[in-house]
Each structure stands twice: as structure tokens, then as C-alpha cells.
Amino acid sequence: MSEATAPSFAYLGPAGTYHDEAARAFAHRLGIENPELVECPSLSEVFDCVDRGRTEYGVVATENALEGPVTATLDNFAFRSSATILGEHVLDIHHCLIMHPDATRDDVKTVVSHPQGLGQCRRYLNDKLHGIPTMTVASTADSARRAAADKSVAGIGNAFAAELYGARVEEACIEDHFGNQTSFALIGRQGHVPVLTGTKFKTSLALFLQANRPGALLMILSEFAYAGINLVKIQSRPTKQALGDYMFFVDIEGSTSDLEVQTALNCLRLKLREVKVLGSYPVE
Ligand SMILES: O=C(O)C(=O)C[C@]1(C(=O)O)C=C[C@@H](O)C=C1
Numbered sequence: 001m002s003e004a005t006a007p008s009f010a011y012l013g014p015a016g017t018y019h020d021e022a023a024r025a026f027a028h029r030l031g032i033e034n035p036e037l038v039e040c041p042s043l044s045e046v047f048d049c050v051d052r053g054r055t056e057y058g059v060v061a062t063e064n065a066l067e068g069p070v071t072a073t074l075d076n077f078a079f080r081s082s083a084t085i086l087g088e089h090v091l092d093i094h095h096c097l098i099m100h101p102d103a104t105r106d107d108v109k110t111v112v113s114h115p116q117g118l119g120q121c122r123r124y125l126n127d128k129l130h131g132i133p134t135m136t137v138a139s140t141a142d143s144a145r146r147a148a149a150d151k152s153v154a155g156i157g158n159a160f161a162a163e164l165y166g167a168r169v170e171e172a173c174i175e176d177h178f179g180n181q182t183s184f185a186l187i188g189r190q191g192h193v194p195v196l197t198g199t200k201f202k203t204s205l206a207l208f209l210q211a212n213r214p215g216a217l218l219m220i221l222s223e224f225a226y227a228g229i230n231l232v233k234i235q236s237r238p239t240k241q242a243l244g245d246y247m248f249f250v251d252i253e254g255s256t257s258d259l260e261v262q263t264a265l266n267c268l269r270l271k272l273r274e275v276k277v278l279g280s281y282p283v284e
Contacts, residue, residue: 006034010049010058013039016141016161018091019046022184023059025089030195041138043072047081050187058083058187064093065181067119069249073185074237077278078206078247085204085279087186087196094180095121096169098144098162103151105170110135113143113156116182121156123176129154141165186281198282201255202232206276207248207268208239219271220248227264229254255280 009027012019020037027035038055040046050058061070077083095117099108110133111118111125117140118125125134137143141164143155148167155167162169188195209216224231232251239245254261256277269275 006036007032007057008036008038008055010038010040010046010055012043012046012059012061012139013041014139014141014145015039016144016158016164017139018093018158018182019059019061019139019184020141021158021160022061022089022091023057025091026057026059026087026184026186029087029089043070044076044080047076047083047187050083050189051081053189056188056192057086060185060187061116061182062088062185063183064116064120065179066175066177067116069235070116070182071237074235074249077204078237078249078276079240081187082190083187084190084192085185085281086188086192086194087281088202088284089184089186090181090284091184092180093120093175093182094158094173094178095140095156095175096159096162097124097171097174098147098155098157098167099170100147100149100151100153101166101168103147103154105129107151108132108154109152111154111156112137112146114138114140117143117156120175120180124174128171128174185279187279194281196282200253200283201258201280202283203252203254203256203261203280204278205250205252205265206274206278207250207272208274208276209247210271210273212245217248220250220268223264223267223271224250224252226267227260229260229264 011023140157141161144161147155148165236246
């Protein structure tokens with residue numbers, strides 16, 4: 001008899017990224033003991049894995065407490081992918097300065113990390129490694145791997161990645177605020193059955209205007225107000241059509257199975273070019 005294969009999760013790799021940690025946390029919450037973890041070189045490829053059915057799930061960072069939205073994720077939701085959000089998970093993010101085992105700070109000529117990693121440690125870099133050029137790489141784990149291979153390179157990532165690639169932690173907790181956290185979404189192919197249960201739900205939407213005219217945003221907000229729906233978050237992204245042209249990401253309390261949410265969405269569909277429901281999922 002053949003053994004059933006474990007559900008698979010696509011994540012931004014290599015092993016040792018914060019996405020890796022988030023994927024394991026989701027698997028744990030789903031009661032999956034040995035998930036198949038599929039490394040991807042970019043967030044777009046995580047979305048592709050899910051959209052094309054290569055993996056059952058994907059894990060993508062959505063927002064960081066210090067640096068704000070993860071724009072690559074938002075743009076995939078808005079313009080590329082039809083994946084649905086099945087859940088969210090918030091991780092505490094504590095970065096380390098990672099160096100070659102034999103390197104001293106004087107050896108370091110470049111600091112590399114994921115753009116979010118560099119951004120979240122901007123003040124530290126300015127104060128403690130002033131004047132040393134920075135360079136972005138695909139992930140924090142990639143930066144640990146590079147530091148392990150080159151005495152002139154320091155990385156920024158977690159202690160697990162440092163250990164995994166044979167580098168050492170020169171200094172821990174170098175993020176600019178100790179309350180640093182990143183929120184991750186669990187995504188599945190469109191129409192995927194809900195997998196997480198909860199008492200309170202949230203719905204994420206991508207809203208596209210017919211035209212940029214006075215009161216357009218007020219109209220959107222009014223529909224939620226009329227339906228008695230509380231807004232959790234609103235953020236704008238360029239539509240990439242013209243300078244100053246925006247679409248909106250809105251998170252609201254409630255689920256698409258709630259009557260008031262259905263009412264508000266039906267009204268918005270009459271007035272907007274597109275109402276893309278990204279998913280209803282339990283609040284963590
Ligand atoms: O580079 C990593 O380790 C990632 O998982 C990426 C990422 C991000 O996309 O924001 C995840 C969490 C942290 O905010 C820093 C980087």
C-alpha cells in the first residue's frame with residue numbers, strides 16, 4: 001500500500017527564512033506533522049506553485065510592523081494570482097548580525113539581506129556599521145549562507161539560519177524596535193475549502209475603481225458603514241496604469257458567509273470595476 005504524501009507548502013527559501021518558520025507554524029496549526037516544504041526563489045513563484053497546483057499551500061509575508069506592506073505580495077494578489085487566503089500568522093522577528101565564523105567586524109565590507117531585513121535594521125546599520133555598503137539578496141537565509149562563505153560579507157537573519165549554514169551570530173536582536181513582527185498569509189488555490197476554524201473572521205478584498213473621481217473612496221467606505229461593517233485595514237497601491245492611479249486593499253471584520261458582508265460586496269460590485277475577494281479566514 002502506498003503511503004499518502006504529506007500536504008505541501010511553497011515558501012520563500014532557502015531553508016532558514018522567516019517564511020520557513022511561518023510555513024512550519026501553519027503546518028503545526030493544521031495538525032500536519034511532516035509537511036513537504038517546497039523552496040521558492042521569490043514570492044511570485046510561491047504564488048505560481050499554488051495557482052498551478054504544484055503545492056497545496058503557499059506562505060507569503062503580507063506586512064511588517066516597521067516597514068509596512070510587503071508590496072510583492074500585494075501586487076501578486078492584485079494583478080497576477082487567483083489564490084485565496086486561508087489564514088494568517090504573526091511571527092516575532094528578531095534579527096541577528098551574521099558573520100563568517102573567523103571574521104571580525106573589521107573584515108566586513110558589505111552587509112547583505114532581504115530588503116525588509118535591511119529596512120528593519122536601518123538605524124542599527126547607520127549607528128553600528130556606518131558607511132558600510134548594503135546589498136539586497138533574495139532572503140535573510142540567503143544572506144546567512146553568503147556570510148558563511150565570505151569573511152567580507154555580513155548577513156541579517158535569524159539565529160537558526162546562521163547555525164544551519166555554518167556562520168555565527170555576531171550580535172542578536174539588532175532590529176530597530178523590539179516589537180518587530182511580520183504577518184504571513186496561508187494561501188491555497190481558488191476555491192480551496194477553509195482549513196482553519198475560529199470564532200472571529202476577517203475578509204480581505206482588492207478593490208478597483210471605475211474611474212478616479214471625487215468621492216470614490218468615500219463611496220467605498222460608505223458601503224461598509226451602511227452595512228455596519230468594521231474596517232480593519234485600508235491601503236492603496238498604484239494600478240500601474242498611470243501615475244496617481246490607485247487601487248485599494250481593504251480588510252473588514254466578518255466573513256463572506258455573513259449577510260451584511262454579502263450586501264456590502266453586492267453594492268460595491270455595482271459601482272466598482274472589480275471587487276476581488278482574496279479570502280475570509282479566522283483572525284489569529
Ligand atoms: O528573508 C526572509 O527570511 C523572509 O522570510 C522574507 C521576509 C519578508 O518578506 O518580509 C519575512 C519576514 C521578515 O519581515 C523579513 C523578511
